[in-house]
Amino acid sequence: MLGAGARAEDLQALRHNLGLDQPIYVQYGRFLSNILRGDLGESIVSKQSVLSALLQRLPVTLVLTVSSLIIAVLLALPLGMLSAIHRTSILDYGSMSFALLGVSAPVFWVGIVFIFIFSFKLSWFPGSGYASISGNGFAAFIRHLILPSFALGLGMAGFLARITRSTLLDVLGEDYVRTARAKGLRESLVVMRHGLRNALLPLVTVLGLQFAALMGGAVVTETVFALPGVGRFAVYGIESHDFPVVQGVVLVVAVVVVAVNVLVDIGYVALDPRVKYD
């Protein structure tokens, strides 16, 4: 912070001001008590409060992750179901190849390819930046969101499609599915009501666990598409050695991940009446 040629007494003063001359446990205790009071410290570079900077950026990241989650589910369910129902057919191989490619492609590269095709070549969507609903209107908001959400959602879609296929295959082999077929139920009803309904539970579990991966992907996606979210803030924080910023981002993201997993746990009760929490 003071540069390589800093004088010893300046270094000492800075250490004292930042509290770095205290033992680690004192520093950590102060950090914890500040968090409890909603104080994540201030940015070393901009002197802005880290919490307010994060709260400003968090909606962008949440919008991005939730929209890519929606895209992932909308792509994955039909793909996984098609695969499971038409097992070992060309449809199965086709959708699972797509899913595997989705899982294997690095998200930042997919983003760049999308920008190249859909922004530079076809001029369908803007290749960077964020538009808020209040400031730019709903249409601009959606147009700016489509490429990053698809780029981030594609990998998750591939992952979920594979899980959907395997859990649905498990469920479709169950006795109650045979019973449903035996009583003459239409195949579509068997798959939807008896198959998918029971395959959803493990799927939702995976969704919760994978939410962390999606938040991680958001860090890279925000950088590719120049979105002002917490991920890009973290990258900036590390580049400029702004540790309160990095600390704040890591903490906030972890809180979001834990909160989502709690919601998933609560969601079980709605999805499966057999699950009860005491």
Add this chain to the structure above:
Amino acid sequence: MRRQSLYAETLRKLRRNKGALAGMVIIVMLILTAMLAPIIAPSDPNAINLGSRLLTPSRAHLFGTDQFGRDILSRIIYGSQISLAVGFSAVAVGLLLGVLIGSIAGYYGGIADHFLMRTMDTLYAFPAVLLALAIMGILGKGLMNLVLAAAIPSIPGFARVTRSTVLVQRETVYVEAARAYGASSRRIIWKYVLPNSIAPVIVMGALRISTAILVASSLSFLGFGIQPPTPEWGAMISAGRGFIVRAPHLSIIPGLFIMLVVLGFNLAGDGLRDALDPKLGA
């Protein structure tokens, strides 16, 4: 005897799985490319030639040249060494630490178990890329730090799987027998518990190589991993971004190779998992 037949059985199943075979072919090609890089690369990956900048793919430069006129094919070939090294060593480090933590937690139980596994749960709450990024921020740039940063997010997974299998092994009759004749805990863990709980960890390791490669290339893409001019695929994509309109091949080609390699490890890992999972049958 039994272990040998299990090994043969696994190999037989792997050979019949077309996906796994394709994956293994990709991995073998990658290893050969990395080892033979100095022989097969058409030119020095760092040789700058400003007279031939941003050339599109041609017979002289199969994948074209970059903004400094460097041959992209040669950079891709040398870049395979880094992907491979980082992928394997990150998983090796993560696996060793995870198995160590998981077996201590599982075998001893009690307060050690609680402390270690709650720490692992905490690590789970951080997205791998973000955690790796923060670690790079603290440790600084460089290959060794990149390996560590890609390894640490994988530790909780290995620890959990090891712990759950160790918990089962701990209660088996032969472990009880070993305890009865007075074998030390360390001997029991090394000789009886770990060899019998390692299979699921190996499968997980095979599947984690692709994740490690993706995390490491993401870090390099963001500018925190391997530093230029070392040819690294993620960093090449990043450097090519500025020329996406004039020369899209700068970014597109390295990305295709990351995808191919990750695909290879995913296919092989899936195949290994299916072959070792007795529930799936032959």
